[in-house]
Structure formats: structure tokens, C-alpha cells
Amino acid sequence: MDRIPILKMGPFLLVTIQVDMHDRLAMMLQEDLTGRIAAGGATGVLIDISSLEMVDSFIGRMLGEIAGMSRILGAETVVVGMQPSVAITLVELGLSLKGVRTALNVERGMELLRASVDESEATYGGPGSQR
Amino acid sequence: MNSTEASKLPEILRQYEAEILSEWLQHQLSSMKLRSSLIREADLREQSRKFLAHFGHAIRSGDDIGSSSWAEVRELLADLSRTRARQGFTPSETAAFIFSLKKPLFTRLREACGNDIESLAVEIWALTELVDTLGLLTAEAHQRSREDVIARQQQELMELSTPVVKLWDNILALPLIGTLDSERTQVVMENLLQQIVQTGAAIAIIDITGVPTVDTLVAQHLMKTVSAAGLMGADCIISGVRPQIAQTIVHLGVELGSVATKATLADAFRLALRRLGATISRTDPAR
Numbered sequence: 001m002d003r004i005p006i007l008k009m010g011p012f013l014l015v016t017i018q019v020d021m022h023d024r025l026a027m028m029l030q031e032d033l034t035g036r037i038a039a040g041g042a043t044g045v046l047i048d049i050s051s052l053e054m055v056d057s058f059i060g061r062m063l064g065e066i067a068g069m070s071r072i073l074g075a076e077t078v079v080v081g082m083q084p085s086v087a088i089t090l091v092e093l094g095l096s097l098k099g100v101r102t103a104l105n106v107e108r109g110m111e112l113l114r115a116s117v118d119e120s121e122a123t124y125g126g127p128g129s130q131r
Numbered sequence: 132m133n134s135t136e137a138s139k140l141p142e143i144l145r146q147y148e149a150e151i152l153s154e155w156l157q158h159q160l161s162s163m164k165l166r167s168s169l170i171r172e173a174d175l176r177e178q179s180r181k182f183l184a185h186f187g188h189a190i191r192s193g194d195d196i197g198s199s200s201w202a203e204v205r206e207l208l209a210d211l212s213r214t215r216a217r218q219g220f221t222p223s224e225t226a227a228f229i230f231s232l233k234k235p236l237f238t239r240l241r242e243a244c245g246n247d248i249e250s251l252a253v254e255i256w257a258l259t260e261l262v263d264t265l266g267l268l269t270a271e272a273h274q275r276s277r278e279d280v281i282a283r284q285q286q287e288l289m290e291l292s293t294p295v296v297k298l299w300d301n302i303l304a305l306p307l308i309g310t311l312d313s314e315r316t317q318v319v320m321e322n323l324l325q326q327i328v329q330t331g332a333a334i335a336i337i338d339i340t341g342v343p344t345v346d347t348l349v350a351q352h353l354m355k356t357v358s359a360a361g362l363m364g365a366d367c368i369i370s371g372v373r374p375q376i377a378q379t380i381v382h383l384g385v386e387l388g389s390v391a392t393k394a395t396l397a398d399a400f401r402l403a404l405r406r407l408g409a410t411i412s413r414t415d416p417a418r
Contacts, residue, residue, distance in 0.1 A: 080364065084324030087362040088317075096358035103364035104331055 004029045006036050012044040012113055013037065013075070014106075018051045026062040033066060037073045043120075044113035045070050048106055050081025060095040067100040076116045077101065080109035138254060139243045140236075144187040147239055152183050154235035162227060169218050178228075182207055196264055205268060212272035216280070225273045229266045233259070293319045295326040302403045303332040303365075304396065308341030316352035320359050327365045334403040335360050338396050340371030350385040357390050366406070368392070370399035 004025060007014040013036055015029065033045065047063070067077035080103045082090075090097065101116075103109035144151070156179055160172065185203045192200035208229070215225045236258060244251035293315065296304045305323055309315070323335060337356065342349065357367040370393045372380075380387065393399040404411065 079362075082363050084321060084328060084359075084363065087324055087359040088320055090362055091320075091355050091359040097362060102362050104327065104333070105364075108331075108333070108364060 003032065006032055008036075008040060008042070011042060011117065012046055012110070013040070013042045014046050014048070016048040016051075020054065021052060021059045021062075023058055026059055030062060030066055030069070034069050034073060037070055037075050042075050043117050045075050045077045046106065046109045046113060047077065047079045048081050048109075049079060049086070050083070050105070052086060053083065055086050055089055057093050057095065060090050060093060060097070064095065064097050064100055067097070071099070076113060076120075078103055078109040078112050080104065080106055138257065139240065140254065140258060141187070141191045141193075143236075143239045143243055144183075144190060148183060148187060151235045151239065152180060154238070155179060155183070155232055158231045158234055159228065162231060169220065170215075178211055182211075183232075196261065204265070208265060208269050209272040212269045213276040216273045216276040220273075222270055222273045226266045226270050229262060229269055233262055236262075289315060289318055293322050295322050297326075297330055297332070298336070298400060299404065299407075299409070301331065301333040301407055302336065302400070303327065303330060303334070304336045304338060304400075306338045306341060306371075306396075310344070311342060311349045311352045313352065316356060320356045323356065324359060324363055327360060327363050332365055334366050334368065334406060336368045336370055336396065336399045336403060338371040338399070339369060339376070340373070340396070342371075342376075345376045345379055345385075347383055347385055350380065350383075350387065354388065354390070357388075366391075368399045368402060370394070370396045 002019065002025075004015060004017055004019070007016075013033065015033065017029075019025070036042065037045065045066075047066070049063075063079060067079075070077045078101045079097070082102065101112060103112050156176060159175060159179070182204070185207055189201045189204050192198075194200045211228065212225050215228075237255060240254050240258065241251060244254065292308050294306065296306065298304045303323070303326055305319065307319065311319070326332065327335065337353065339345065339353070345353075353369065357369070360367050368391045369387070372392050372394055391399075391402060393402060401411075
């Protein structure tokens with residue numbers, strides 16, 4: 001059973017989905033990721049789905065749920081690199097991933113994460129504070 | 132053509148092929164005097180010769196018109212109708228090609244049957260049925276090729292009417308013209324998302340100046356496009372909202388969500404630049 005690797009980059013966690021997501025894998029990612037955020041005190045999660053060609057409603061909902069859980073654990077989630085066809089599918093499914101921030105590529109996503117961390121530092125006076 | 136064993140037609144066609152061809156051609160040329168600009172006589176002669184050869188061959192096989200021995204005839208006719216439709220012939224002119232064959236054939240049949248009225252009637256009926264079927268085939272093929280042309284033009288119109296323009300680094304504009312139905316929304320969305328990937332744009336301005344009316348459905352399509360672009364990480368601004376459209380949107384209670392809207396493309400562009408942290412300034416004219 002393969003797992004989706006979670007890389008730590010400073011205060012952020014980087015998840016690159018490079019295989020076809022099936023439901024078990026998505027569930028496992030959810031568990032691993034929430035565990036890692038809680039253990040390491042990450043302030044941002046970046047999920048790169050640029051090689052994801054297909055999504056269904058379940059995977060779409062999982063992405064939304066992961067973002068929700070991360071936020072509760074104090075980490076901002078950015079989903080990057082969505083393919084046009086995937087975006088169209090999600091919209092047609094009625095899933096616009098409310099509450100998930102998106103960016104075109106990893107670089108932009110990182111900028112977005114840094115900006116949001118800076119912002120929360122300015123507001124709450126410390127990295128990793130609850131939002 | 133079930134009574135082939137009695138029919139004199141195959142024999143006539145074999146024997147008088149050249150004469151029938153020349154009579155037929157003459158008939159066609161005299162009836163198409165006005166259209167000589169559309170088709171050259173040599174082409175017509177070649178088409179007629181080929182058709183008559185295939186026709187004679189198929190008739191000698193004695194099979195039904197739907198069978199494979201008629202395949203070449205049917206193909207030739209379909210091809211001919213397509214070409215003529217493209218050249219600008221009317222359906223009746225196209226069908227006249229095949230119907231004008233009746234006269235020379237009938238003449239030959241009458242000569243062959245002599246005084247035997249009974250068999251002449253049978254022959255003529257069989258031939259008429261055959262030629263009519265072929266005529267219907269041409270009309271159908273003509274119609275189909277016209278429909279193809281219309282479909283292609285529709286497609287072209289759709290692609291032409293949804294350009295994506297790069298206004299600035301990271302800013303795309305999508306001027307929409309005409310009504311937004313679900314099919315066009317699909318094309319618009321695909322174009323826009325593709326361009327977002329290619330140019331790496333962060334902001335897309337959707338200009339609806341050319342959209343005549345915005346009802347709930349159009350608004351829904353717009354919102355779909357906006358959320359799809361949002362999923363790719365690009366912000367959308369809707370511009371070109373005319374006063375009437377603003378009134379309609381409010382009256383209908385359409386929810387545009389958190390999308391920024393502006394009255395003109397210029398305003399939207401200014402907003403986009405501000406979001407990207409760019410400014411436009413006027414150089415001092417006194418310098």
C-alpha cells in the first residue's frame with residue numbers, strides 16, 4: 001500500500017499528489033496530515049495536485065475537509081496547480097472548495113502561505129497562533 | 132429491379148452508353164445554362180461519364196439499390212452532391228443531375244419495346260422508381276453537407292466570439308459577446324482556464340458589455356466560470372455591467388457572491404493593477 005509523502009519545509013508541510021487518488025489513499029492522507037500538523041506545529045499546508053487528472057465528488061470533498069481540519073489545527077491550506085479539466089469538473093459537481101485557498105503553482109502558493117503567516121503574526125503576535 | 136430477367140435496361144445501357152451519355156449531357160447543359168459559371172463542362176462530362184459507368188455496372192448486377200453493388204453509385208452521388216452544395220447549387224439543381232437521366236433512358240426504352248406497351252410500362256415504372264430513389268439520395272446528401280457547413284460555422288463563431296486577451300502581466304481579459312448558454316460557457320471556461328495556465332495570470336477580467344441580457348441562468352454560468360478560475364488560483368473581476376443589467380440582477384435577486392464587479396473595463400483594469408501593486412502614472416507634460 002503506497003502512501004502519499006508529506007514533506008516538511010520550514011514551517012510548512014508540502015504534499016504532492018502524484019498518483020491517482022482513490023478513496024482509501026485520501027482517507028490516509030487526511031489522517032497522516034492532521035497527525036503531522038498536530039505533532040510539528042506547522043502553520044501552512046501546501047497541496048500540489050498538478051498531476052491529478054481526475055477528481056470525483058469524494059476527493060473534492062476530502063480536499064475541502066483537509067483544509068477545514070488544518071485550519072482548526074492552526075494551519076492555512078493552499079491547493080495549487082489544479083488542472084483546468086479538474087476545476088471544471090469540481091464546479092460542475094457544485095464543489096467550489098469554499099474556504100480553501102488556491103494558487104496557480106507551487107511558487108505562488110508559497111507566496112500566499114508566507115503572506116498569510118505574516119498577516120497572522122501581525123494580528124496575533126506569533127507564528128502558529130490560532131486563527 | 133426484381134424483374135431483371137425481363138428488363139431490357141442492362142442491355143440498353145451496355146449498347147448505347149455513349150449515345151445516352153451525350154444526350155444526357157446535352158440535356159443537362161441546356162437546363163443549366165445560367166450556372167455554367169459554377170461548373171466547367173469538362174468536369175460535368177467526367178462526372179456524368181463516371182456515374183453512367185457505375186450505374187450500368189450496378190444495374191447489370193441486378194441487385195437491390197441498398198446492396199453493396201450499388202455502393203459505388205451511392206458514394207459517387209453523395210460526393211457529387213457535397214461538391215455541388217459547396218459550389219452553391221440549389222438542391223433542385225443538384226437533383227436535376229440524376230433526374231435528367233430519365234429522358235434519354237426512356238427514349239431508348241421506348242425504342243427497344245416497340246409496340247409492347249405492357250412491358251414498356253413495367254420497364255418505365257422500374258426505372259422511375261430507381262431514378263427517384265437515387266434522386267432522393269442526392270437531395271439527402273446535399274442537405275447533409277449544408278448542415279455540416281452550418282455546424283462548422285457555428286463552431287467557428289463560438290471560437291471567434293470567446294477570445295482571451297492578455298492585458299498586462301498576470302492580467303487577462305475575457306470580453307464576452309452574445310448570450311451565454313451552457314455550451315458557450317463551457318467553451319469560455321475552457322479557453323479562460325487554458326490561458327490562465329499558459330500565462331500564469333493571477334487576475335481575469337470578464338467583460339460582459341456585449342452580453343445583451345443577464346438572467347439567473349446567465350448569472351449562474353458566470354459564477355461557474357468565476358469559481359473554476361478561482362479553483363485554479365486566479366481572481367475574477369466582472370466588468371461592463373450596464374445600469375439595466377445591474378437593475379435586473381438586483382430585481383432577480385441574483386447572488387454574485389464575493390466577486391468584484393465594475394461598470395467599465397477601465398475600472399476593472401485599475402482595480403486589477405492595484406491588487407497586483409502596480410500603478411499607472413502620467414508623465415509630466417511640461418518636461
